[in-house]
Amino acid sequence: MKYIRELLGLLKVNIRDYGMYIALIVIMITFSILTDGLFMSSRNISNLLDSAGYIAVLAVGVMLVIVIRHIDLSIGFLAGFLGAIAAILLMNHGVPVYIVIPIILILGICAGSITGFLVAKVGIPAFVATLAGWLIYRGAILMATEKTGTIIVDNDAFNAIGNGYIPSIAEVGGLHLLSLLVGLVGILFYIYSAISNRRNKIKYDFDVVSRPIFVLQLLFVSTIIGYITWLLAGYNGLSWTVVIILLVVFVYHFITTKTVLGRHIYAVGSNPEAAHLTGISVSKITFIVFGSMGMLAALSGILFTARLQSATTTAGTLFELDAIAAAFVGGVSAAGGVGKVTGAVIGAIVMATLTNGMNLMGVGIAPQYMIRGGILALAVIFDVMTRRQRA
Amino acid sequence: MSDYILEMNQITKEFPGVKALSNVNFKVERGEIHFLVGENGAGKSTLMKVLSGVYPYGSYEGDIIYNGNVQQFNKISDSVDVGIAIIYQELALFPDLSVYENIFVGNEIQNGGVLDWNKAIVESKKMLEKVGLKVNPETLIKDLGVGKQQLIEIAKALSKDVKLLILDEPTAALNEDDSENLLNLLKELKKQGITSIMISHKLKEVIAIADKATVLRDGETICTLDASKGEINEPTIIKNMVGREITDIYPKRVGNKIGDKILELSNWSAYDAQLGRHVAKNVDIHVKQGEIVGIAGLMGSGRTELALSIFGNAMNYKIQGDLFFEGLAIKFKHTSDAIKAGIAYVTEDRKGDGLFLLQDIKNNISIGNLKEISSNGVVNDNEEIRIADEYRESLGVKTPSIQQLVGNLSGGNQQKVSLGKWLFVGPKLLILDEPTRGIDVGAKFEIYTVMNELIDKGMSIIMISSELGEILGMSDRVYVMAEGKIKGEMSAEDANQEKIMELATQ
Numbered sequence: 001m002k003y004i005r006e007l008l009g010l011l012k013v014n015i016r017d018y019g020m021y022i023a024l025i026v027i028m029i030t031f032s033i034l035t036d037g038l039f040m041s042s043r044n045i046s047n048l049l050d051s052a053g054y055i056a057v058l059a060v061g062v063m064l065v066i067v068i069r070h071i072d073l074s075i076g077f078l079a080g081f082l083g084a085i086a087a088i089l090l091m092n093h094g095v096p097v098y099i100v101i102p103i104i105l106i107l108g109i110c111a112g113s114i115t116g117f118l119v120a121k122v123g124i125p126a127f128v129a130t131l132a133g134w135l136i137y138r139g140a141i142l143m144a145t146e147k148t149g150t151i152i153v154d155n156d157a158f159n160a161i162g163n164g165y166i167p168s169i170a171e172v173g174g175l176h177l178l179s180l181l182v183g184l185v186g187i188l189f190y191i192y193s194a195i196s197n198r199r200n201k202i203k204y205d206f207d208v209v210s211r212p213i214f215v216l217q218l219l220f221v222s223t224i225i226g227y228i229t230w231l232l233a234g235y236n237g238l239s240w241t242v243v244i245i246l247l248v249v250f251v252y253h254f255i256t257t258k259t260v261l262g263r264h265i266y267a268v269g270s271n272p273e274a275a276h277l278t279g280i281s282v283s284k285i286t287f288i289v290f291g292s293m294g295m296l297a298a299l300s301g302i303l304f305t306a307r308l309q310s311a312t313t314t315a316g317t318l319f320e321l322d323a324i325a326a327a328f329v330g331g332v333s334a335a336g337g338v339g340k341v342t343g344a345v346i347g348a349i350v351m352a353t354l355t356n357g358m359n360l361m362g363v364g365i366a367p368q369y370m371i372r373g374g375i376l377a378l379a380v381i382f383d384v385m386t387r388r389q390r391a
Numbered sequence: 392m393s394d395y396i397l398e399m400n401q402i403t404k405e406f407p408g409v410k411a412l413s414n415v416n417f418k419v420e421r422g423e424i425h426f427l428v429g430e431n432g433a434g435k436s437t438l439m440k441v442l443s444g445v446y447p448y449g450s451y452e453g454d455i456i457y458n459g460n461v462q463q464f465n466k467i468s469d470s471v472d473v474g475i476a477i478i479y480q481e482l483a484l485f486p487d488l489s490v491y492e493n494i495f496v497g498n499e500i501q502n503g504g505v506l507d508w509n510k511a512i513v514e515s516k517k518m519l520e521k522v523g524l525k526v527n528p529e530t531l532i533k534d535l536g537v538g539k540q541q542l543i544e545i546a547k548a549l550s551k552d553v554k555l556l557i558l559d560e561p562t563a564a565l566n567e568d569d570s571e572n573l574l575n576l577l578k579e580l581k582k583q584g585i586t587s588i589m590i591s592h593k594l595k596e597v598i599a600i601a602d603k604a605t606v607l608r609d610g611e612t613i614c615t616l617d618a619s620k621g622e623i624n625e626p627t628i629i630k631n632m633v634g635r636e637i638t639d640i641y642p643k644r645v646g647n648k649i650g651d652k653i654l655e656l657s658n659w660s661a662y663d664a665q666l667g668r669h670v671a672k673n674v675d676i677h678v679k680q681g682e683i684v685g686i687a688g689l690m691g692s693g694r695t696e697l698a699l700s701i702f703g704n705a706m707n708y709k710i711q712g713d714l715f716f717e718g719l720a721i722k723f724k725h726t727s728d729a730i731k732a733g734i735a736y737v738t739e740d741r742k743g744d745g746l747f748l749l750q751d752i753k754n755n756i757s758i759g760n761l762k763e764i765s766s767n768g769v770v771n772d773n774e775e776i777r778i779a780d781e782y783r784e785s786l787g788v789k790t791p792s793i794q795q796l797v798g799n800l801s802g803g804n805q806q807k808v809s810l811g812k813w814l815f816v817g818p819k820l821l822i823l824d825e826p827t828r829g830i831d832v833g834a835k836f837e838i839y840t841v842m843n844e845l846i847d848k849g850m851s852i853i854m855i856s857s858e859l860g861e862i863l864g865m866s867d868r869v870y871v872m873a874e875g876k877i878k879g880e881m882s883a884e885d886a887n888q889e890k891i892m893e894l895a896t897q
Contacts, residue, residue, distance in 0.1 A: 200772070258769050260769075276726060277705060
């Protein structure tokens with residue numbers, strides 16, 4: 001009884017953080033039931049995660065842009081445009097993949113820096129500056145694909161980024177061995193960091209959950225990681241896309257929570273005047289955040305082009321709005337200063353899950369848009385209500 | 392029997408924890424110019440907000456009798472309807488609208504819901520004539536100077552057929568000519584039968600045009616002085632303004648060693664391009680090591696602006712003059728330069744531009760000096776917790792844990808966190824802007840004690856304060872500022888409330 005009460009109390013206090021995960025699980029279970037388990041099949045989950053990849057990467061970037069109280073509308077077509085450049089370099093100029101990828105990422109950083117310059121130094125509102133970018137990159141992508149139309153990419157190494165899987169080494173009972181190992185390492189890493197984190201907190205007399213609840217928490221998260229690993233291992237294993245998302249999440253999560261740069265970003269977001277009076281260069285932080293946004297847009301473009309195995313004239317259409325929606329579903333605050341990397345990625349997965357599940361059920365495109373819009377509105381309403389409750 | 396247009400009887404107004412007004416009596420005769428004077432926080436603005444309905448009937452105690460009738464104003468428009476108009480220090484004009492649109496905003500001339508702009512232009516010309524302003528009514532407000540904008544506010548009030556005009560420090564932002572102009576206009580309006588109440592810190596103005604002056608202090612009416620009885624003169628007003636007893640809440644400092652000059656400003660001026668005027672002009676001051684230098688003055692005298700111009704020119708003023716820090720002439724380009732040199736500024740507005748309210752105590756304390764506790768850009772969490780806990784303890788922040796969000800703390804504790812953040816940076820010169828504003832006596836004492844400890848360790852402090860008691864109780868030396876200029880300097884022994892107030896109200 002005591003533990004149930006603690007659990008409920010914990011849920012109540014942290015409802016903002018947990019809400020999204022609970023919503024995701026509820027949505028997944030609902031779809032599993034409605035599709036007679038088809039939704040939870042290995043193949044479908046693998047597909048779902050791959051299709052969420054290029055939006056998830058954008059969502060992480062735009063989440064940080066929103067944290068510092070700006071917005072970026074140009075990222076969709078920027079991703080499309082840079083994807084087209086990648087295709088042209090690969091196909092028309094025969095540049096090898098390992099050179100193309102860094103070039104595209106650097107171009108992304110340059111594009112983002114231009115936006116950063118306009119916003120931070122010239123003082124143009126981000127909405128307008130990036131709307132201009134939206135138009136310019138849209139024109140650029142049309143220009144790049146003008147002569148050829150859709151550019152087919154038949155470079156296997158490149159396409160593997162969007163469609164390939166990590167090597168399996170060996171099959172164990174029809175399961176992908178390396179993927180299982182990666183999952184196992186993930187679980188161990190999670191347990192290790194959770195325990196050391198808890199130890200630290202106890203050392204400094206911080207509030208921690210009671211031991212049984214903590215064990216329950218460990219078991220629950222481990223089971224989920226294990227289950228997803230097992231699902232993926234049952235199909236083709238971990239895809240390169242998932243590996244890239246995990247890498248982006250790891251790096252950005254580390255930067256935002258553990259580094260001086262991360263602290264400065266959140267400081268600028270929660271009170272720019274105070275940050276300025278603390279000696280933080282607000283314009284430098286703005287620069288860096290837009291630069292990182294450009295790089296992630298480039299990565300998104302690479303993922304999308306590789307997944308389609310071609311660069312099309314309309315690539316990137318509405319990506320920016322999907323990414324912004326994902327960031328808001330993931331709990332970023334429009335007032336600035338609040339938002340998590342993990343939240344943005346989960347938000348992207350929630351949105352991809354909705355699309356995927358409704359496609360499986362054969363829901364028409366018209367109701368699909370409405371339902372996704374409803375979910376976005378609900379997520380933000382939930383966010384506002386829980387915030388009011390705490391204040 | 393006098394003919395009172397306004398009688399405010401036994402007005403008491405309380406805010407959570409503070410009694411802003413206590414049994415205030417305030418009577419204004421028809422057709423006079425009545426000044427309301429007192430220190431910052433004496434209750435002048437609160438009283439006028441009660442009168443104008445900003446604080447609705449029922450949120451205060453006492454009676455407002457206007458034109459012989461008891462009034463119950465529930466909202467501002469109620470007081471406007473009976474002919475009371477209030478003009479605030481921060482003008483309520485729309486900069487991108489024209490003069491005539493501003494005059495008739497909220498009071499539009501209309502024909503069945505359709506605005507009659509032509510008539511508005513004609514009418515506005517009449518109003519402009521009344522206030523003696525020769526501008527085209529179609530000019531945009533932002534193209535006019537502050538002095539003219541002030542007159543347009545008055546024209547706006549006249550268009551509503553005002554009987555009682557209230558002006559809250561109307562000349563604070565004006566230059567001499569514009570002020571003169573405004574005072575003449577008030578005399579002119581008086582002839583037309585309009586009664587004025589004016590809040591002002593400039594005693595010269597009071598002496599020049601007041602028929603009566605009521606002095607408030609700490610939320611109470613001290614006296615009403617009458618010009619016709621020869622009571623309105625500088626010594627009398629100042630004596631009544633400052634009569635507060637200074638209780639001995641200031642911890643003693645024993646023999647602090649005062650060293651060489653650490654900061655010196657010579658002929659230092661700061662020009663604010665947005666306001667279009669100098670916020671600090673020809674300032675010559677210095678601060679020695681181990682010294683607390685008080686900067687006294689009233690709100691809007693340029694103290695904060697001076698501090699910000701020293702602190703890395705945080706507001707991007709156009710600076711003239713020289714700044715010497717530890718004997719070297721330095722030009723700071725950014726706040727970070729000033730911090731690197733060893734200057735810290737604790738803001739007067741801790742919620743607005745001091746703290747990160749949505750973050751916890753730990754993050755707020757460490758944010759200024761993360762370099763100290765990180766390697767290769769990665770913050771050492773344990774070290775951070777240790778440091779934050781250390782400052783929480785040494786400053787006596789009352790909180791269960793350093794994980795507490797700063798937004799949930801009381802004012803006193805927030806101020807301690809603000810201080811802790813800068814102590815962790817470890818400056819040589821600490822600028823404290825209103826260090827004890829809005830915090831209780833106990834927390835004040837703790838902050839004074841911390842200041843003394845810092846001085847003992849060889850730090851230097853500039854303390855900006857509106858509280859004369861604090862200035863006299865804590866400073867080694869005092870500068871008095873008014874209108875962006877240093878009006879005087881005195882040692883702690885020579886300083887007293889009257890002297891400071893006299894300089895501050897010039």
